[in-house]
Amino acid sequence: MLGFGFSAEQEAFRAGLRRFSLDELLPHYSEGDSGVYPRDRIIRVIELIGEVDDADFSFVSAGIVAEEVARGDFNCVLPSLGPFTFREFISQASPELKERWLPGLQSGKQMIGLGLTEPDAGSDMGSIRTRAEKRGDHYVLNGEKNSVSFLNADVFYVFARTDPSRTDWRGLSAFLIPRETPGLSFHAYDDMGCRAVPRGQLFLDDVRVAASELVGSPGGAFPMIREFFDLNRAFIALKCLGAAQQTLDETIEHVKGRKQFGSPLSSFQGVAFPIAEAATLIEAARWLAYKVLWLKDQGQPCDTEGAMSKWWIPKICTEIIHECLLLHGHYGYTRELPIEQRLRDVIGWQIGDGPAQIQKLILARKLLGREFSP
Ligand SMILES: Cc1cc2nc3c(=O)[nH]c(=O)nc-3n(C[C@H](O)[C@H](O)[C@H](O)COP(=O)(O)OP(=O)(O)OC[C@H]3O[C@@H](n4cnc5c(N)ncnc54)[C@H](O)[C@@H]3O)c2cc1C
Known part of the structure; x- marks a missing residue:
């Protein structure tokens, strides 16, 4: 049966979010243009979402969050979707990694940055050169990531080549690397828009990560x-x-x-x-x-x-x-x-x-x- 509409609960959820977005986010939207990350307001959006019955936690409901939050502040949207999306984002992480990161990410108190793009790997993600070399129970990563949104993140989801014999997407693995890990350094771009969310380069210089920080199977990241x-x-x-x-x-x-x-x-x-x-x-x-x-x-x-x-x-x-x-x-x-x-x-x-x-x-x-x- 075809139906174009939302449930009464979803409509009420939409109305509440819209009120909040127009009253509490929109008046502060321009502050983001000076590079201020709206963490407190993101946390408040997520608290509002948390007041809704769990039964409504569908991706369609998350779509309502995206639309309504964007009315007030475009740059609050992706982190505000945390309760719906981060479990999916790192779905193949070990239970220990999920336990470590999901509470902070799903509450908006922490953020994650995605490191895929590189100087020579934009649309062609199979060309990623960042190398992750296995040494005992650790990997050592070297390379450069470009265009990482949320360069202010607490953890980075970095894609690197673990199988150097492959030159396409097949030899890629993903790692969750905490911001404070030695060997990471950053350079932010001066973007024309989305300035509340810093975007830029992430350099990896002999970054040691435990093998347990690999997400999914080696070579299975793409x-x-x-x-x-x-x-x-x-x-x-x-x-x-x-x-x-x-x-x-x-x-x-x-x-x-x-x-x-x-x-x-x-x-x-x-x-x-x-x-x-x-x-x-x-x-x-x-x-x-x-x-x-x-x-x-x-x-x-x-x-x-x-x-x-x-x-x-x-x-x-x-x-x-x-x-x-x-x-x-x-x-x-x-x-x-x-x-x-x-x-x-x-x-x-x-x-x-x-x-x-x-x-x-x-x-x-x-x-x-x-x-x-x-
Ligand atoms: C706001 C923003 C946020 C981003 N956030 C992230 C992030 O968090 N993490 C991350 O890793 N990356 C991020 N990116 C990077 C983004 O994913 C890349 O910019 C994108 O994949 C394109 O790569 P590129 O910029 O190197 O362009 P290129 O690959 O150099 O492409 C340049 C142009 O050529 C076109 N083109 C390329 N190949 C072909 C082809 N075969 N046929 C036809 N046209 C082609 C492209 O469509 C594009 O118009 C972000 C970018 C922006 C702008």
Whole structure:
């Protein structure tokens, strides 16, 4: 049976989160632009989530968190999803590692950074060169990770090559490395957006980690993270949609209130039609993103819908926010309104977690099979 809707509990959850997001997050959103990580507010969001009955802890409910939190503060979203996602993120970690890290991560008190990208391994993750060499009951890691979000994290989930005889994704293993481990050093980028979340380089210089800090099986890291990406793509899409929807709501208020040529801006087709188009795109996109989460909740594969969501939704959200900025006239161009910050923040997620072309490669391979060889 097909049903487009949320349960009464989920609607109440959404309403509570929206109130909190608009009252408590939005007034502080611009603080993140000066590089202030909103840890206390993330913890508060997670406390609110904790007040909801456990029975509602589905990925669809997590999607509601992504959308609603993004209305107030785009940069609070991924850590706020901790109660839903971190268990999945490190699903193959040993019980000891989970016991060590999950309580801090799921409460928002700690954060984790993902170290995949390298100077010569961006879209082509199979080219990772960071080396993890087994020495007795330890591994010694050397290499450089680029573009690590949450460079302020307490622990890093680092992907490294344990089998040097392989030069593709097969010889990769993953490790959980605490921030204070000797041999780690950091350099933050000066990003155009998402400035509340430091992103940058992580250098590994003879970093010794116990073999027990390896996650999953040696050489088995790539399929593990690929599965998580399928899910995470929906959350990225929904956080972009939350930012776009909030901007559209603000724009509707603005054009109804501002008069030019003796009439509200909303009475002009040139203003009303982009709003109608944006609302249509957001509606269609939301159901695609929620389908990913619904499939995951049913234990079904969601890679196709995840890739569709990731290439399309951050792109249309960027376009919608841009259009809304223009509909605000010169006010939209100031930093007094949150629109320009949202635009800068959302653009980053057209790239992060795989740009559009890579999602289309995934889809083309699925749709065309062997016929497709880029
Ligand atoms: C906001 C943000 C957060 C991020 N967070 C993290 C993180 O936490 N951890 C992490 O490890 N990485 C992170 N990244 C890095 C991100 O995953 C990479 O930027 C991404 O995978 C692309 O790699 P690249 O930037 O090296 O681009 P490249 O691989 O150099 O690609 C450049 C361009 O070429 C295109 N391209 C590449 N290959 C092909 C092809 N075969 N066919 C067609 N087009 C192609 C790409 O789509 C892209 O448009 C983040 C990036 C951003 C912007």
